[in-house]
Amino acid sequence: MPLSESPTPATPKSRTSSTPEPAFMDVDLMHVWQLLDPAEHQRLLEIRTFLQERLRPESIDYWNREEFPHHLLPEMAAHGLGNLQIDGSSDLFKGLVYVEAARADVSLSAMVGIHNELIVGMIHQLGSKEQKEKWLPALGNFTALGAFALTEPDHGSDIAGGLATTATREGDEWVINGAKRWIGAATMADFSLVWARDTSDGEIKAFIVESDRPGFTATKISHKIGLRIMQNADIDLEAVRVPESNRLPGVKNFAAANELLKHSRAWVGWQAAGVQLGIFDIARDYALERSQFGTALAGFQLVQLPLAEILGNAMASLSLMTDLARIQSSGDLEMVQAAMAKSTTTRLARESAAKGRALLGGNGITTDHEMAKLFGDVEVLYTYEGTYEINSLIVGRAMTGISAFVSGH
Numbered sequence: 001m002p003l004s005e006s007p008t009p010a011t012p013k014s015r016t017s018s019t020p021e022p023a024f025m026d027v028d029l030m031h032v033w034q035l036l037d038p039a040e041h042q043r044l045l046e047i048r049t050f051l052q053e054r055l056r057p058e059s060i061d062y063w064n065r066e067e068f069p070h071h072l073l074p075e076m077a078a079h080g081l082g083n084l085q086i087d088g089s090s091d092l093f094k095g096l097v098y099v100e101a102a103r104a105d106v107s108l109s110a111m112v113g114i115h116n117e118l119i120v121g122m123i124h125q126l127g128s129k130e131q132k133e134k135w136l137p138a139l140g141n142f143t144a145l146g147a148f149a150l151t152e153p154d155h156g157s158d159i160a161g162g163l164a165t166t167a168t169r170e171g172d173e174w175v176i177n178g179a180k181r182w183i184g185a186a187t188m189a190d191f192s193l194v195w196a197r198d199t200s201d202g203e204i205k206a207f208i209v210e211s212d213r214p215g216f217t218a219t220k221i222s223h224k225i226g227l228r229i230m231q232n233a234d235i236d237l238e239a240v241r242v243p244e245s246n247r248l249p250g251v252k253n254f255a256a257a258n259e260l261l262k263h264s265r266a267w268v269g270w271q272a273a274g275v276q277l278g279i280f281d282i283a284r285d286y287a288l289e290r291s292q293f294g295t296a297l298a299g300f301q302l303v304q305l306p307l308a309e310i311l312g313n314a315m316a317s318l319s320l321m322t323d324l325a326r327i328q329s330s331g332d333l334e335m336v337q338a339a340m341a342k343s344t345t346t347r348l349a350r351e352s353a354a355k356g357r358a359l360l361g362g363n364g365i366t367t368d369h370e371m372a373k374l375f376g377d378v379e380v381l382y383t384y385e386g387t388y389e390i391n392s393l394i395v396g397r398a399m400t401g402i403s404a405f406v407s408g409h
Contacts, residue, residue: 027277030315032322033096040093047079047097051104059105059229063373066228068188069108073142076112083140085116086124091325095270099318102274103281106377107229109271114184115139117264119146122193122206126250131208135191147189147218149180149209149235150257156182157390160254165237167196167205174207174247176240182384186211186218186233193248194237195257206251207242215240226376258335261385265338266328268385269321272345275374275381276314279349279356282370283307286360297359306355313348320344336398343391346382353378 028034036044055072062069080087081101084094094116101109120139123131123146138144155162165178176196186192194209209216215238220231250256284307287298297303324341327333353375357364360371367373382388397403 027280027311027314029311030319030322032092032318035322036090036093036096040090043080044093044096044100047081048100048103050075050079051100055101055108056104059108060367060370060373063105063107063228064367066222066224068229068231070188072108076108077140077142081112082115082142083120084112085120086136086140091328092322095267095321095325098267098270099274099277099321102271103278105229106271106275106278106374106381107227109274110184110227110230113264113267113271114148115142115145117267118148118260119193121263122148122248122260123208126206126248126256127208128245128249130245131248135208138190144191145185145189147183147186147192147233147235149183149186149192149194151180151182153179153181153234157387160258163195163197163204163254165194165196166199167207168199169244172244173241174244176207176209176237176242178237180235180237182221183218183233183235184230186235187220187231189218192216192218192235194235195251203252204254204257206248206256208246208248209237209240209242213240213242224380226378226380228376262333262335262338263328265335265342265385265391266321266324266333268381269317269324269338269341269345272342272349272378272381273314273317273321275378276310276317276349276352279352279371279374280307280310280314282374283310283356283359286363286369286371303359306359310352310355313352317345317348336395339386339391339394342386343388343395346378346388349378350382 026033033041033044054075058069058072076082081097084097098109098113101112120136123135123139127135135144135146139146151159152162152164155164165176165180168175176194178196180192180194183192189211191208191210194207195204196207197203198205211218217236218233219236220233224232284298287303287307288296290297320341324333324337327337357371357375360369363369364371364375386394393404397405
């Protein structure tokens, strides 16, 4: 398949007929999109067109206001974004959808990724037959939303051993007490998948907790510098009662969470590759459209240099994630690979965002030109789903056989 047939981003609004048309408009220098079969390639083209023409322009105002564009959910569902995890798509296709989503808006790519990797995926893999029948159809259509409630106010990186939320069995019910923090979409979700420690055996279990249950409250976290569309929340659970049928039978201990987190860390690597393409799109368009000293910015050496570096970072990230998809498809993905991919791609994304912001000068610090929006979003990618440092230590432990994590003494 020729490179020219790869899906291309939306034409910049202010591109004039006198502006030169660059080679490699689709920026697929490594021919990654061409690895898809024709049907998935065509579907990706349709998804990209929707994301660039509908979602990307609308996201800016919602990002500024820290609000969620609920009216886009039916359109997102119509393009299959609510059902990626279980629709039979290849791992590469799913990853490239995450790339295109992050290229258009990082917050909504987080929504799509968490929804698929951690909500749909968790119920599909670990839920009961009744739970699957009740929730998966509605989740696939975005007529229901879920939240993944693991992180706590006092336990982030040490959540595996420090999880403090408790669940106590009383007859056919469980009583859940505790608090969660940074839970994406919790203020608008129909339910949360709450991870809690069983007071009888000390093991970690998981429960579907509907948002209208007495004792459950979700409070929006405001004033974030990134992912401002994503409605992160603090959750309080005060003697919340759920029936035994709400417990996910496939969760026996924290190993189930680790398996999910392994794949969600890989998903963030796709996000990091995608946001770098978005950074490049904005920077290149700006350089071609703006003139200084009577010359297009794109003609200056000190502009072409960061453009080349941003694209190099993006292609390195994309190539790494393409190899990771190959490993995922064979069923051989390990946490060290996911951690390396997440830490490496987000480090490169942070570098790319800084270069892109600097290239736009003063215009790089307002969301009117989009770059400031991506600059803030990248800081969140660098930290969530395991901080850069924690993921690096996971790699270091695997490479040396020695754990450098704090041992408590």
